[in-house]
Amino acid sequence: MQTALMQEQHHDSAGAARTYRRVLTLDPRNKVAWYNLGVLAQQQGKAADAREAYDKALEIDPKYASALFNEALLWKSRDSDRAVDLLxxxxxxxxxxxxxxxxxxxxxxxxxxxxxxxxxxxxxxAADPSLHSEVPESFQDAVSPTPTSN
Known part of the structure; x- marks a missing residue:
């Protein structure tokens, strides 16, 4: 897995994908490898492949928050009900x-x-005050970070 991460850092997504697939031949229930294949596919605009990889990770661990979140982003514009469920x-x-x-x-x-x-x-x-700027303007005053937010 370390090799695949290094390949990703060096923008060798094809090499990273090959490494993750090799990991999966040895351990087909490796949720991190499935998740990372999903991330690579999502970065390449291959939404169907990404969803399939995230689904495999979620079959292994239905509470895998990163896979749930990334898959929700894929569904957000197509099926917002599904995105809400995943989020x-x-x-x-x-x-x-x-x-x-x-x-x-x-x-x-x-x-x-x-x-x-x-x-x-x-x-x-409240969880991350730096996100305040990403809140729509009409809601910003109501959700201003407080000095006790962390």
Whole structure:
């Protein structure tokens, strides 16, 4: 796996993918290898391949928050209900997952569920105050980071 990570750092995604596939021939239940194949496919714009790899990681570990989050991003524009389900599962696995709260807030805002959106944006900013700038302007005053946010 270390070899694949080095290959990714050197922008050799094809080599990294080959290494992850070799890992999977030895250990087909390696959720990290499946997840990383999904990341590589997502970076290459191969959404179907990415979803398939994330699904394999999630078959192994249904609470794998990173795979849940990344797959949710793939579904966000196509099937926001599916994205909401995946984000809620990611948050259940990692309650302070700031970016998952942020993405869920965006979906709720698009659906005019302002109260739910505000709650999610508040949770995101409480977990990571640097995300405040990514909150839509109409919600920013309501979710301003406090001095006690961390």
């Amino acid at each position: 809620e599962r990611a948050i259940a696995a990692t309650p302070r997952a700031a970016t998952a709260h942020l993405q869920l807030g965006h979906i709720f805002a698009e659906r005019d569920r302002d109260s739910d959106a505000e709650d999610e944006f508040r949770r995101a900013v």
